Amino acid sequence: MLETVTSPTLLVSERRVRANLERMAARANRHGLALCPHFKTHQSLEVGAWCREYGIEEITVTSLRMARFFAAGGWQKIAIAMPFNPREIGELQVLSQRVELSLFLVDSKGAAKLAAELSAPLGYFIEVDAGYGRSGVSWRDHASVRSIIRAAGHHRFRGFYVHSGHTYDAKTIPEIAAVHQELLDRLGELQSAFSDLHPIMAIGDTPACSTQEEFRGIDRIGPGNFIYYDLTQVQLGSCGLGDIAACAAVPVVQHKGEEIIVHGGWVQLGKDSLHLPSGPTIYGRMVLLNQDGQWDTSRPMGTVTKLSQEHGTIHLPESLRAEVRVGDLVGVLPVHSCATVHGLRATGDTRFLA
Amino acid sequence: MLETVTSPTLLVSERRVRANLERMAARANRHGLALCPHFKTHQSLEVGAWCREYGIEEITVTSLRMARFFAAGGWQKIAIAMPFNPREIGELQVLSQRVELSLFLVDSKGAAKLAAELSAPLGYFIEVDAGYGRSGVSWRDHASVRSIIRAAGHHRFRGFYVHSGHTYDAKTIPEIAAVHQELLDRLGELQSAFSDLHPIMAIGDTPACSTQEEFRGIDRIGPGNFIYYDLTQVQLGSCGLGDIAACAAVPVVQHKGEEIIVHGGWVQLGKDSLHLPSGPTIYGRMVLLNQDGQWDTSRPMGTVTKLSQEHGTIHLPESLRAEVRVGDLVGVLPVHSCATVHGLRATGDTRFLA
Missing domain, CATH: 2.40.37.20 (D-serine dehydratase-like domain)
Structure with a gap:
């Protein structure tokens, strides 16, 4: 060849990809988690087709561009894991006529704009920053969560989504565990505060999803890197x-x-x-x-x-x-x-x- | 807009690109240098078209893939600034029927392969490492230079090409000048040793080409970054x-x-x-x-x-x-x-x- x-x-090794999928799907099953992997790592329709065989129906992507790519490849349920960009509202509307899109909302002004300008209801997650310090609403900021839900009007609140990328700063599996346990505590508080809305609680980092065996309160995981892994994950102990x-x-x-x-x-x-x-x-x-x-x-x-x-x-x-x-x-x-x-x-x- | x-x-500012081209073309003219810019920075047919207005006829690229792209866009003289990859010999043959290609040779085995397998003569430069420590034949290694020229047979030796990327490690213009002066000394020796072959002496880094006013012995420059510049070049003092x-x-x-x-x-x-x-x-x-x-x-x-x-x-x-x-x-x-x-x-x- x-x-x-x-x-x-x-070069992509199908045998290794399938072993990685198999292991992660088994972990998700073991803990009753929906596995909605991030497709930003592989960006491949072929690898996506293998994912389907492990029961994966909804996927995570990082941009509207990537959502379009996978929609064209036949995926019907796609979450865009980037805070909603109001400039893309027209293109989102077009795409949402073909697939079931979920967005990430992080502030009430964006949510209000979405409510005013897009009449067909979309699903959305509120992205939560539980310590990583990138995008999202602080896990402590319940007032902002409420005002986003209010402003989003007819759009459908699905739950909370966290990417705890700071597990990448961990040096060992116990350090990953410590970050992960703190995350579960913080998400537990959030879930209690909004329990009447029955939020989906979703997390998404490969190090925790590859190494941890406690997922109390979590409903869904969206790791991406695990499909291929790499030397960074080897050093972290994820694979x-x-x-x-x-x-x-x-x-x-x-x-x-x-x-x-x-x-x-x-x-x-x-x-x-x-x-x-x-x-x-x-x-x-x-x-x-x-x-x-x-x-x-x-x-x-x-x-x-x-x-x-x-x-x-x-x-x-x-x-x-x-x-x-x-x-x-x-x-x-x-x-x-x-x-x-x-x-x-x-x-x-x-x-x-x- | x-x-x-x-x-x-x-976003590309045509006014700024033209000013950068104008300044570099004036410097080349002042010193009697052929300006054959590296197109790996912009990778754009539109920007390439502007380059033509400043007298640029031959260009430098970093891969066969990029050579194909610019050949399709109408460029007729293209130098591929990457050591010759024997696996690409068939594709090089195809492309060389449409455009005047120059290759980089760095060892006699590769040169012999090129001579044996490609009958239509190509031009080539011997890439010289004059201190950067990446690819190329050491500037001191006259024996290797001779054996490459011998092995390359009917292919046409054009001269010596150096990328002195270590000017990027310089912190100030005097430091760039010191690297550049040493380069000119080393290339001067090489030129004397092979003066009977009338080699083209070519250099290619943006920091030196943007800041120096001495180019003794040099015939050709191939900087690329200067067309757009960037914050690294600002810090170096190139722009x-x-x-x-x-x-x-x-x-x-x-x-x-x-x-x-x-x-x-x-x-x-x-x-x-x-x-x-x-x-x-x-x-x-x-x-x-x-x-x-x-x-x-x-x-x-x-x-x-x-x-x-x-x-x-x-x-x-x-x-x-x-x-x-x-x-x-x-x-x-x-x-x-x-x-x-x-x-x-x-x-x-x-x-x-x-």
Whole structure:
């Protein structure tokens, strides 16, 4: 298969994706949670089709653009996990005629605008900031919640949605657990205060959803990264190295002894880096690929040490220096799969492996 | 014009681009240099058309993919500034039938392969590493240069090409000058050693090409970033804030008092950051946009302090807190215009301003 690959290309391991889906779906079942994964990581109709086989019916996306893409691919229930942008109201109206859209509301002025200008009722979540410090209404701010619900008028309040991205700052599973427990406490208070409205309580981060076994009060989870995982999740303890399901195949264009130069820079791989406990900052791990495009993480790996726009520099361990040649393809396991996948969607192809 | 913009969009100021082109073309003329700009920054046929008006005939790109794009847009002379990738030989052959391609060679095995498998002669540069430490043959390694030329057989040696990306590590114009002078010395030696072949001596970094007035021995320059510039170049001293010609227009989706949340994350803006001497790390500077999409850098600016996939967090100075509202578009001047432009090409539109 690889002999037909000439330029940077995303490899997706169906076997690994299915194992990751299987595990997350089992966890959701175990805890009575609806699994509505975020599709921003894979952005793929093929991978989406696999998701359906694990009982997934509603999906999460990060933009109207992405909602349109998945609506065209046949998805009927889509939540846009970005605070409502009043400039898009006309386009939302068009799309909502074809699919069941849910929006995120975060303030009463936006909610009032939605009520005034869009007559067909949409569902909405109130996005809650429970400590991450990005978008959303503070979990303490019940007054704002009430005024949003009031202002949104005929639109349908579905519940509360939190992305607790600060689990990414955790260094260990107990630290993830601590963030997660605090989140459950805060959401519990919110749920009690609005219990008469029977809100859906939804959370969405991969580290907690991959490692925790307590979900008291939660109804729905929307992780996205878990479908492919990456080196960041390995470092957090969310998965093992063998669970990473997406890999960039990049051509070797120069061999410098200890280092190789590949066609694959931040355009393809994304610019995320990882500070290894042992010292160096890396932009990915290089794996050898066999003829089917499969990689084996038990073999020695190289380290991506530098990226420019389309050039990557990889440091080779001594045992691989003779094995890699100019004209070969090597694999790069991503630091952040969302970024690598996004990059290769814009500049390369995707090949699905068994 | 802005009223029709609903989602993240690239704004390009034609007036500023032309001023940047005018200045670089004048510098090239002053020093008898061919200006063959790198088109990886703008990746735009429209901006390319403006370039032609400044006497530009040959362009530099970073991949075969980009060469194909500009060939389809009518460019006839294209240099691919990435070491030759033997896997692409078939596609290079196809493209070379339509346009005059030049490649970068860095080793004799690749050169031999090119000679054996591609009968129509192509031009090539030998890429030289004169201190940056990325791709290319060491400037000291005359033996490798000779063996590449020998192995390349009927293909046409055009000269030596250096990207001295380490000027980006310079902090001041005198530091850029020091890197540049050392480069000129090293290239001078190389030129003497191969003077019988009359090599074209080419360099390509924006910091040196924007600030230096000595180009002894150099025949050709290929900077790319100067067409748009960015905050990194401002900090280096390559340009002023008012020279930045590209700006991301992003919708405000939440107002949190001191901060706003915009639809515009690393997907749109790129992940490059800048450590300001005063302390904070920023991902861009926010400017107000008028109805024509124009921005004025003499007004107070906000600071992009955090990015996730499609969310951006911007800190507002006190004077702007009342002026910005949910539903507005604000501008973000890029830390690295190559990354912002690339990001918005994949997820948004481009609007050209007067």
